[in-house]
Amino acid sequence: MQISLKIIVLLFGISFLLVFVSLVRRKNIKPFYSTLWLLVSLLMISLVVFEKFYKWVATLLGITDASFLVIVSLISFLLIYVLHLSIRISQMSDRMQELISHIGILDHQIRKLKEDESD
Amino acid sequence: MRILTVISNYNEGEIIEKTIEDVRKNASIVTDILVIDNCSTDSSIEQLKRLKVDYLKHPVNTGGSAGVIKTAFAYAHYHGYDIYCHMDGDNQHMASELDKIVEPIASNEVDVVTGSRFITKEGFQSSFARRIGIHSFSRLMSWVGRRPYSDITSGFRAYNKKAIDYFALKFKQEIDTIVQLELVMHYAGLKGKDVPVQMRPRETGKSEINFVNAFKFPFYNMISFIGTLIQKPK
Ligand SMILES: Nc1nc2c(ncn2[C@@H]2O[C@H](COP(=O)(O)OP(=O)(O)OP(=O)(O)O)[C@@H](O)[C@H]2O)c(=O)[nH]1
Ligand SMILES: [Mg+2]
Numbered sequence: 116m117q118i119s120l121k122i123i124v125l126l127f128g129i130s131f132l133l134v135f136v137s138l139v140r141r142k143n144i145k146p147f148y149s150t151l152w153l154l155v156s157l158l159m160i161s162l163v164v165f166e167k168f169y170k171w172v173a174t175l176l177g178i179t180d181a182s183f184l185v186i187v188s189l190i191s192f193l194l195i196y197v198l199h200l201s202i203r204i205s206q207m208s209d210r211m212q213e214l215i216s217h218i219g220i221l222d223h224q225i226r227k228l229k230e231d232e233s234d
Numbered sequence: 235m236r237i238l239t240v241i242s243n244y245n246e247g248e249i250i251e252k253t254i255e256d257v258r259k260n261a262s263i264v265t266d267i268l269v270i271d272n273c274s275t276d277s278s279i280e281q282l283k284r285l286k287v288d289y290l291k292h293p294v295n296t297g298g299s300a301g302v303i304k305t306a307f308a309y310a311h312y313h314g315y316d317i318y319c320h321m322d323g324d325n326q327h328m329a330s331e332l333d334k335i336v337e338p339i340a341s342n343e344v345d346v347v348t349g350s351r352f353i354t355k356e357g358f359q360s361s362f363a364r365r366i367g368i369h370s371f372s373r374l375m376s377w378v379g380r381r382p383y384s385d386i387t388s389g390f391r392a393y394n395k396k397a398i399d400y401f402a403l404k405f406k407q408e409i410d411t412i413v414q415l416e417l418v419m420h421y422a423g424l425k426g427k428d429v430p431v432q433m434r435p436r437e438t439g440k441s442e443i444n445f446v447n448a449f450k451f452p453f454y455n456m457i458s459f460i461g462t463l464i465q466k467p468k
Contacts, residue, residue, distance in 0.1 A: 212301060
């Protein structure tokens with residue numbers, strides 16, 4: 116890896132880690148998701164720190180370009196993660212619809228009961 | 235036979251009174267009236283209180299008119315109605331034609347009836363661009379559903395108990411578009427039919443179909459349609 120690229124990746128990884136830690140601290144992100152993002156930022160930093168290791172794994176798999184291995188694994192990780200989020204969002208919007216309907220019906224029922232009382 | 239007529243309202247404060255008065259004075263069937271408010275941000279709720287009409291209010295907006303229909307199914311089921319009729323709050327549908335959409339259900343002919351303005355082609359026919367969209371999706375749905383669909387986005391509908399129960403008890407998913415609703419009903423084995431009605435042009439208020447949405451809607455409909463096609467039978 117070029118030295119300038121190393122610096123960029125390292126800075127990116129570290130700032131990602133910092134942003135992520137502050138998000139967890141402020142409880143803006145659930146522990147489950149925080150673990151996933153921790154992995155991403157650590158992976159980025161490790162790219163620079165353990166460059167030799169990745170090269171070794173790459174040659175072991177018969178891949179000459181180590182960066183290719185890294186890019187492919189990052190993209191697959193993100194794809195799986197985005198898929199996971201889509202599933203979660205679908206579940207959540209279905210549940211939200213159910214809740215909106217039921218709160219509406221209960222709210223209407225309570226209003227009716229109160230009206231009956233005051234009559 | 236207990237019939238519920240739901241008027242769907244989202245920021246129709248200026249016209250909702252006319253819609254309600256139309257149903258109160260001109261309804262051609264005996265029916266209870268419920269306005270379902272999709273968390274309007276205008277004066278709608280004050281209007282509804284003033285008009286002393288029974289209303290149900292969503293705690294948040296569902297992001298589209300299909301959410302109101304799901305609530306209506308749940309409500310109709312909860313209160314044991316036999317038929318649920320749906321009308322838009324913008325006074326485009328005519329209460330005097332309610333019997334037309336209820337009759338095929340009351341006689342046990344079908345499970346769902348859609349009021350269509352494109353059978354006799356009388357009354358308000360909507361804009362050209364809009365018609366192209368409606369016709370294309372109606373064609374598509376007719377091909378998939380093996381029966382003629384003519385006004386697929388029409389909100390003027392009546393559903394029987396079978397349809398009410400299906401959506402209240404079995405189909406616990408969010409519905410994104412009316413076109414998707416149609417496909418879901420087809421897969422659920424609910425029999426449908428279109429009957430000719432007339433519609434009035436929208437007088438005031440904002441339509442769901444504005445310039446941005448004119449492009450967004452077909453895509454959005456297409457995506458949810460294809461997704462529902464893949465999801466298919468249970
Ligand atoms: N835009 C919008 N309308 C909603 C919503 N919830 C309920 N509605 C009601 O859904 C009905 C249909 O919406 P419209 O925008 O009139 O759709 P349309 O009748 O197909 O389009 P027009 O012919 O342009 O009026 C209206 O009575 C709205 O008040 C919502 O979240 N957004
Ligand atoms: Mg309308």
